[in-house]
Amino acid sequence: MDFETIHYSEKDGLATITLNRPKAYNAFTKEMNKEITKALKVANKNNDVRCVVFTGEGKAFCSGQDLQDVDENTNHAEFLRERYQPMLKQLKDTTKPVVAAINGTAAGAGMSLALACDFRLMKPDAKFVSAFVGIGLIPDSGMMYHLPRLIGYAKAMEMTVLGRPMTGTEAYAVGLVTEVVEDNEWDEKVNEFTQNLAGMPTKSIALVKRYMMDSMHESYDEFLEKEAYAQRIAGQSKDHHEGVLSFKEKRQPTYTGQ
């Protein structure tokens, strides 16, 4: 695939989206928002892709919106609607697990992107920086939605309002990242984690994604009905049959995501 601001590759069931503007610490431009949205669509359509990974080229994961695109005439609402909402909605509609491999600073909307993923792996000294309130804005790109759901309201207020940077080690302690990975083991461990996900029953993971986040603002009755739908779908999946069969036959299951 030909992209200018990202690098996209598919290998062994993994689609990797590498934010690729290292000189600007991988800051978002209009083009990058678009290309990420497109790459997510491509990955989603391909049945061979079982897991999607975001990472950043160079030192940073993503430094957020490129401020060169913003001036006093910017309509911030239109900006979000046109650039970020399509990307965030596509991310939510992605029916495979999405992992943020946070190799360096994730600031502003770059942090929001990491929060919108299903799992986060992070280097111990990489940093989350909410940044928005520090320049008189509000945390956007879904951050106010995801963050309190991930770590609770009190911690979310601290991170967003006080704007204190949080290292990978600290983020692990509050449950915001799944694994902290040292620099020298980075590629190997990220690959191991994501390959493992790609080999899992990804259809049921997609159903978990579809209903678990929403369960946090739905009534119990509504949720229980959706749970019944999801289990009905999972119960008819090839992976479920394989799971049961392999258990009976006392062997390792081979899942296909179907």
Add this chain to the structure above:
Amino acid sequence: MSHQLIKVYEEGQVGVIQLNRPKVLNALNRQMVDEIVEQLEVYDRNPEIRVMVIKGNDKVFAAGADIDEMLEDTPLSIELTDPFAVWDRMTLIKKPIIAAVNGFCLGGAFELALHCDLIIAGEDAKFGFPEVKLGVMPGAGGTQLLTKAIGQRRALEWIWLGEMHDADEAKSLGIVNRVVAPELVEEEAMRFTHSLAKQAPISVRLIKEAVRAAGDLPLREGMRLERKNFYLAFDSEDQTEGMKAFVEKRPPNFKGV
């Protein structure tokens, strides 16, 4: 009767009509609407059938009306062919009609769904009237049926802007009865429909007539119609059976007579 643009099959007491022009996202043309309405009338007269379902496929209900068909129309040509008149016959169907909707349900297809009594939609369903963007407007009941369903202000917003609305919004406004997983639209629609088919058929049809009248008639006339239908129900064997079963604490066995 032969069908070219729809598929028809029966499952127990449920008659199913499937829109079948998958190559053009089931775009509704005049022949297709004719076939749908004729089949509904056949099912309405068939004593074996208690409920009808109209559905598309697992990707799309129908993307709208067939635009190509309308390109050559002049006011006089459509006055003379009167292509929308057939829709009036759909309002005369006495048995319940359930729409099962996946994906796009736009324009003429949305009108078809609004002509149904209930709508079961997938989370992937999209409803709307995009006609305004083509310099026209809904013509098969959209302005009337949507307005009755959601009120003038909302209806104007939907029809003026021509935007698509998702299933949850449609449900919150009362257009859609149930929103289910996209993969399960057909299954859930059939589950619902089979349970509806177990209700006393005479009651079901008299209720449909009375409720539909509520959208049309002044209150006093509606009340009068309801009362007549209530009295009429007492002429059915199912009324005797239903009340007897209730007293005897057993499930009723309704026969539709």
